[in-house]
Amino acid sequence: MTDDGRITHVAGTGVPVRGNDIDTDRIIPARYLREITFETLGPHAFEDERRQLNGKHPFDDARFTGASVLVVNRNFGSGSSREHAPQALMRRGIKAIVGEGFAEIFFGNCTTIGIPCLTLPATQIESLQSLIEEAPETALAIDVGRGAITAGQATYQAELPAPVREAFVSGEWDALSSLLESDDAISAVHDRLPYIAGWSAR
Amino acid sequence: MGQTLLDKVWDAHTVRELPNGQSQLFIGLHLVHEVTSPQAFQMLAERGLSVRYPGLTFATVDHIIPTDGSTRPYVDGMAEQMFVAIERNIEQTGIPFFDRSTGRQGIVHVIGPELGLTQPGMTIACGDSHTSTHGAFGAIAFGIGTSQVRDVLATQTISVAKPQCRRITVDGKLADGVFAKDVILAIIGRLGVQGGVGYAYEYAGDVFDAMSMDERMTVCNMSIEGGARVGYVNPDETAYAYLQGREYAPKGDDFDSARHWWSDVASDADATYDDQVDIAGESIAPMVTWGVNPGQVLGVDELIPSPEAVEGLERRSIEDALDHMKLTPGAPIAGTPIDVAFVGSCTNSRISDLREAARVAEGGRVPAHVKALVVPGSQQVKTEAEAEGLDDIFRAAGFEWRDAGCSMCLAMNPDKLVNDQVCASSSNRNFKGRQGSPLGRTLLMSPAMVAAAAVAGEVTDVRALAAG
Numbered sequence: 001m002t003d004d005g006r007i008t009h010v011a012g013t014g015v016p017v018r019g020n021d022i023d024t025d026r027i028i029p030a031r032y033l034r035e036i037t038f039e040t041l042g043p044h045a046f047e048d049e050r051r052q053l054n055g056k057h058p059f060d061d062a063r064f065t066g067a068s069v070l071v072v073n074r075n076f077g078s079g080s081s082r083e084h085a086p087q088a089l090m091r092r093g094i095k096a097i098v099g100e101g102f103a104e105i106f107f108g109n110c111t112t113i114g115i116p117c118l119t120l121p122a123t124q125i126e127s128l129q130s131l132i133e134e135a136p137e138t139a140l141a142i143d144v145g146r147g148a149i150t151a152g153q154a155t156y157q158a159e160l161p162a163p164v165r166e167a168f169v170s171g172e173w174d175a176l177s178s179l180l181e182s183d184d185a186i187s188a189v190h191d192r193l194p195y196i197a198g199w200s201a202r
Numbered sequence: 203m204g205q206t207l208l209d210k211v212w213d214a215h216t217v218r219e220l221p222n223g224q225s226q227l228f229i230g231l232h233l234v235h236e237v238t239s240p241q242a243f244q245m246l247a248e249r250g251l252s253v254r255y256p257g258l259t260f261a262t263v264d265h266i267i268p269t270d271g272s273t274r275p276y277v278d279g280m281a282e283q284m285f286v287a288i289e290r291n292i293e294q295t296g297i298p299f300f301d302r303s304t305g306r307q308g309i310v311h312v313i314g315p316e317l318g319l320t321q322p323g324m325t326i327a328c329g330d331s332h333t334s335t336h337g338a339f340g341a342i343a344f345g346i347g348t349s350q351v352r353d354v355l356a357t358q359t360i361s362v363a364k365p366q367c368r369r370i371t372v373d374g375k376l377a378d379g380v381f382a383k384d385v386i387l388a389i390i391g392r393l394g395v396q397g398g399v400g401y402a403y404e405y406a407g408d409v410f411d412a413m414s415m416d417e418r419m420t421v422c423n424m425s426i427e428g429g430a431r432v433g434y435v436n437p438d439e440t441a442y443a444y445l446q447g448r449e450y451a452p453k454g455d456d457f458d459s460a461r462h463w464w465s466d467v468a469s470d471a472d473a474t475y476d477d478q479v480d481i482a483g484e485s486i487a488p489m490v491t492w493g494v495n496p497g498q499v500l501g502v503d504e505l506i507p508s509p510e511a512v513e514g515l516e517r518r519s520i521e522d523a524l525d526h527m528k529l530t531p532g533a534p535i536a537g538t539p540i541d542v543a544f545v546g547s548c549t550n551s552r553i554s555d556l557r558e559a560a561r562v563a564e565g566g567r568v569p570a571h572v573k574a575l576v577v578p579g580s581q582q583v584k585t586e587a588e589a590e591g592l593d594d595i596f597r598a599a600g601f602e603w604r605d606a607g608c609s610m611c612l613a614m615n616p617d618k619l620v621n622d623q624v625c626a627s628s629s630n631r632n633f634k635g636r637q638g639s640p641l642g643r644t645l646l647m648s649p650a651m652v653a654a655a656a657v658a659g660e661v662t663d664v665r666a667l668a669a670g
Contacts, residue, residue, distance in 0.1 A: 020519050021497075025636050026633065030614050034278075034281060036284060037240075075395060075396035078395055079633060108350070178221060179226055200455070
């Protein structure tokens with residue numbers, strides 16, 4: 001990220017977490033939602049799975065230490081709307097996610113906190129995951145504006161909806177500033193809705 | 203060309219099209235609970251912003267609240283801290299707050315409708331994915347993340363892309379022993395847990411027309427489990443009758459004016475849809491999940507699937523689910539022994555859910571090795587159930603009768619599974635670890651099926667019980 005918030009490129013190494021429909025309860029168990037801050041969540045990402053796999057989860061695999069690009073499969077981030085899930089991944093060092101597909105609320109939460117989620121077809125995800133597993137040191141580079149991903153010698157053309165891509169590149173991925181600009185227009189809608197303005201005014 | 207309810211509500215609430223290509227959508231009703239709001243209030247303070255319309259946000263406590271009669275300060279220091287935080291935020295902002303002292307506390311998706319806050323044609327948001335529940339009234343209701351809770355507090359708007367619209371028609375009649383929960387589980391089983399991504403689901407047809415508001419809420423609640431962030435039923439006489447006389451619903455002449463407006467927002471007969479799906483009501487059996495997501499579901503009279511039937515990552519998903527659930531491929535799901543039975547959650551904790559469960563539980567006895575609990579969705583539901591004597595029926599059958607809250611649906615309070623216990627649950631998610639133990643195993647089903655399983659000590663076809 002640049003100083004003005006523009007997110008045009010993400011570079012680093014990757015970490016594959018395989019499986020369809022990985023839900024946000026698995027990404028961050030609900031007991032950590034009792035924290036009134038997001039600051040402390042990083043170490044707890046995937047905690048229960050990591051404990052059960054006894055060091056064999058990719059997040060505990062020394063070969064993937066320091067990875068900033070998470071590579072996942074279908075419908076990643078399904079279930080709960082908890083922003084704690086992308087917050088935990090971000091605080092763990094994840095700066096972009098590449099997957100076959102994402103759950104809608106998770107995708108929106110990631111965008112709002114500055115994590116681009118790019119999609120590739122299943123076969124290319126499989127190839128990228130295998131490539132990273134075989135050569136974890138492979139340098140990955142994502143050109144967010146073009147949707148282009150390079151992994152060593154391999155290149156992939158990923159999808160990211162044009163407006164979302166533009167939001168990252170222009171630095172306006174957190175929508176609050178834009179939302180605040182519409183002051184009068186907000187009041188106008190507020191004043192014309194009968195269930196707020198009053199039914200007799202209709 | 204006709205419009206859908208989604209089109210009309212969207213148009214009425216659009217502030218403008220944002221540079222990011224999404225709509226800036228005005229949120230008519232914002233609901234807040236203790237778990238996903240503290241960081242939002244903090245972010246607001248850090249940016250020096252105040253709450254734009256405090257009268258359009260309503261707060262309660264549900265996720266973390268103990269249901270066993272515990273009083274403040276709570277033994278769990280983190281829970282106590284969350285309560286202190288929401289009380290401070292409420293005090294500083296003037297947002298109306300339904301805590302226990304009001305007699306109107308409860309699960310946010312139970313009390314919104316119950317108080318008449320939820321009305322047709324509204325946009326509704328809450329930092330909880332099951333906000334889709336409110337679509338039962340013909341509202342467009344979204345689950346949002348905490349940064350968007352901040353956005354609603356600061357601007358009463360969110361940035362959101364308009365979804366496509368899929369109409370799901372279920373015609374015909376449901377068999378005895380088949381409930382709203384079975385209908386939505388059958389829909390998710392058919393379309394998959396990711397099938398609704400990018401869509402709003404409009405539920406139409408004889409089966410939804412005949413449903414009570416409680417039942418429609420159960421269906422809309424689990425839209426998100428099928429990947430659809432929004433699900434709704436067009437408002438009709440059933441909805442208007444439910445709203446009449448509720449605390450925050452319009453009164454007198456206003457009610458008549460409101461009725462006209464509500465009727466107008468319903469989808470036009472010639473509305474066009476991006477996709478349509480038809481399901482025969484008669485084809486739906488009582489459903490039970492066998493896996494680790496709500497799409498891994500079958501009829502109670504069916505056999506647990508075998509991974510050999512499919513290839514690739516999907517096979518791996520089935521193997522992984524069966525491994526976690528310790529279930530045998532090809533075996534019947536009926537007869538699976540259970541350790542815990544939970545009636546509750548924003549999906550199935552309303553008065554009609556408790557009545558159905560009580561009807562099955564009455565005269566039965568939960569075996570000593572099964573822990574069974576009933577957690578009403580709100581203080582009002584609890585009072586109503588007690589007035590009908592449902593608590594006595596449950597207690598006599600060996601169920602614990604609790605205070606209102608989310609409880610064992612997500613186990614943020616002390617109600618948790620232990621080790622690899624199997625729980626027959628009327629909640630909405632069978633994810634690994636969802637009910638508080640990483641090894642815990644959840645079987646989702648209707649409240650009547652939970653009661654049947656509780657009494658029998660194993661998964662049981664509630665239809666057989668009714669016939670016997």
